[in-house]
Amino acid sequence: EDKVVQSPLSLVVHEGDTVTLNCSYEVTNFRSLLWYKQEKKAPTFLFMLTSSGIEKKSGRLSSILDKKELFSILNITATQTGDSAIYLCAVEAGAQKLVFGQGTRLTINP
Amino acid sequence: NAGVTQTPKFRVLKTGQSMTLLCAQDMNHEYMYWYRQDPGMGLRLIHYSVGEGTTAKGEVPDGYNVSRLKKQNFLLGLESAAPSQTSVYFCASRPFPGLGALRSTGELFFGEGSRLTVL
Numbered sequence A: 001e002d003k004v005v006q007s008p009l010s011l012v013v014h015e016g017d018t019v020t021l022n023c024s025y026e027v028t029n030f031r032s033l034l035w036y037k038q039e040k041k042a043p044t045f046l047f048m049l050t051s052s053g054i055e056k057k058s059g060r061l062s063s064i065l066d067k068k069e070l071f072s073i074l075n076i077t078a079t080q081t082g083d084s085a086i087y088l089c090a091v092e093a094g095a096q097k098l099v100f101g102q103g104t105r106l107t108i109n110p
Numbered sequence B: 001n002a003g004v005t006q007t008p009k010f011r012v013l014k015t016g017q018s019m020t021l022l023c024a025q026d027m028n029h030e031y032m033y034w035y036r037q038d039p040g041m042g043l044r045l046i047h048y049s050v051g052e053g054t055t056a057k058g059e060v061p062d063g064y065n066v067s068r069l070k071k072q073n074f075l076l077g078l079e080s081a082a083p084s085q086t087s088v089y090f091c092a093s094r095p096f097p098g099l100g101a102l103r104s105t106g107e108l109f110f111g112e113g114s115r116l117t118v119l
Helices: none
Strands: A003-007 A010-014 A019-026 A030-038 A044-049 A056-058 A061-066 A071-076 A085-093 A097-100 A104-109 B004-007 B010-013 B019-025 B031-037 B043-051 B054-057 B065-067 B073-078 B087-094 B114-118
Touching (some): A003 A085, A003 A097, A010 A019, A019 A104, A044 A061, A044 A071, A071 A085, A097 B043, B004 B087, B019 B031, B019 B087, B019 B114, B031 B073, B043 B065, B043 B073, B073 B087
Parallel strands (some): B010 B114
Antiparallel strands (some): A003 A019, A030 A044, A061 A071, A085 A097, A085 A104, B004 B019, B019 B073, B043 B054, B087 B114
16 A cells, blocks of 8 residues: 655744655655645645655755655755645655645744 | 636535536646545545546545546546545646656646535
């Protein structure tokens, strides 16, 4: 059974802190791992990772994949209140099946 | 550009009633997905489709049926609604991945969600 597990489930930090969100997976025929941010409505796309060790970066957000240890991390530096959201990790397992983790609820306090 | 459109956006049902959620996309995407999201949980895959006329079960398919008669539409049906099916339902689509330089980002395009309450 394909499984995606995120940790922590909830995190509260102060503005300016750096956070690291984790995503581990066990799937058949891994193809890619995707990160999404969900605020009020539908999730919005952040990154897609397919190769180990290559960091993807967008502003204060960055992510990396380790295909040997089967996990990915999402880093956010110099956090702002606008970063408060649920962060979702999804893994594409063979035949175009996309499985999501439970999400990490991140709260940034001013 | 409409993108992915879900109808209805809200619905209240009584236990045992049936209903259909419609997802329509105008981006000519091959793949379409139905997810449900419950409080404190991520998205759980109900059913998905890799092309017109094909469907496959996801993680939580029981109590739901789907059809993809036209490439742009993916219907999710509840034959006999139960309170456990109270949830927010998201439809999503994405294009064929392609190869090399034409490879898509893999991004899923989501609808705005449909909130279903079963009493």
